[in-house]
């Protein structure tokens with residue numbers, strides 16, 4: 415009751431918000447202790463409630479995204495933040511029974527007789543989810559699917575940069591679920607720090623690698639297992655002969671999604687030196703056909719805040735000051751400070767020490783880095799941190815396979831970009847600096863489960879040899895050791 419009251423009156427001070435989180439966590443922990451094994455039918459019902467929640471709020475979700483981003487294409491809101499989440503929930507519903515089924519394991523009958531062994535996934539308990547601003551629903555309600563499928567209880571903390579989306583999420587979740595099952599905690603930096611310090615049974619964090627380190631340190635104090643979904647610089651490597659209209663459309667089309675503010679967008683592009691001008695021409699041609707007047711039109715998402723916009727402008731200004739060629743992909747493109755829509759630019763052959771080659775760009779700037787041979791391109795990729803996504807283009811499977819086997823990234827796509835994040839059947843996550851652990855599909859179900867190994871003793875076994883007197887054990891070992 416105290417929880418419901420505090421939610422209704424809208425606590426304001428950091429101390430009250432953090433106390434409210436403590437109450438929610440205590441209530442969910444207590445509810446979990448009372449019911450540690452929700453049935454298949456109960457989990458299905460929860461997933462169906464989640465789907466209904468998303469379907470019945472489509473228009474409001476699009477409006478909240480527009481409010482937080484300044485400008486946000488409504489069909490894109492629908493496609494990724496609503497329909498993508500619904501497809502993922504439907505996939506989990508279809509496979510949940512198989513995911514929950516015990517997985518039999520071998521037990522050598524000579525030693526273990528008729529014993530049965532299996533792994534049965536059980537819920538971890540109460541899970542926290544720290545959500546970033548760029549996909550406020552896909553990265554809150556998306557992982558919630560596998561968390562609920564695995565039988566857990568969940569508290570989500572939206573980003574302070576998306577107050578409209580966070581407020582709507584709280585309202586939607588409060589209407590759809592009992593707070594002892596799913597809840598939302600809203601607040602600023604103090605809450606974020608306190609959230610990571612809660613003794614969750616599992617904690618998911620999505621955001622920058624720097625904050626990921628702080629989150630993991632806080633979780634370590636409680637031995638809380640973490641999934642870290644981080645960022646980094648995702649390269650697209652166009653192998654010789656692959657600078658075609660279809661492939662350049664794929665790179666630029668992906669970059670337009672959220673105006674580059676997507677963790678698996680193309681951060682920079684490696685292009686055969688002789689094909690750089692062809693890439694530029696194809697990119698300009700794609701933009702003029704697909705998104706004429708991009709920065710003034712409905713296709714363009716606003717940059718999340720003026721601070722983020724100024725950071726991007728600074729990256730471009732530094733490149734210009736260092737004499738880089740900057741190619742606007744739109745004639746007369748302008749930055750509209752009211753909606754924070756920023757035009758798309760290519761930066762040709764930037765030096766490796768420029769900010770835009772050291773930091774994740776996360777906006778509408780695409781460096782084109784020329785290379786002379788494939789080994790050089792692979793060396794550039796491997797000199798950086800392990801990316802979240804890696805994209806390779808080319809018709810020769812031997813070449814694209816070699817690129818995949820000579821690099822490491824969280825996910826990858828061949829002849830397309832970012833699609834590895836759109837398939838509900840593919841586990842999604844990073845490696846090294848781009849994160850650890852997976853959500854989406856069966857990998858997500860397992861991530862948020864305790865894979866308990868169980869043995870049921872039968873008859874006709876030799877298990878007594880584990881017990882003293884060990885003289886008898888030594889004789890048995892001697893008898894079963896290979897002779898000679």
Ligand code: NAD
Nearest residue numbers: 545546547572573606607610621622628643644645646677
């Ligand atoms: P952000 O500023 O919204 O921060 C992310 C979350 O961390 C927020 O909820 C914030 O309140 C919280 N936070 C901030 N400081 C904290 C602290 N000390 N302790 C605990 N929580 C804290 O988002 P951001 O970091 O700017 O997000 C952009 C980054 O996220 C990019 O690097 C991007 O690549 C990455 N990202 C990764 C994925 C993925 O799936 N791997 C998805 C989206 C974004």
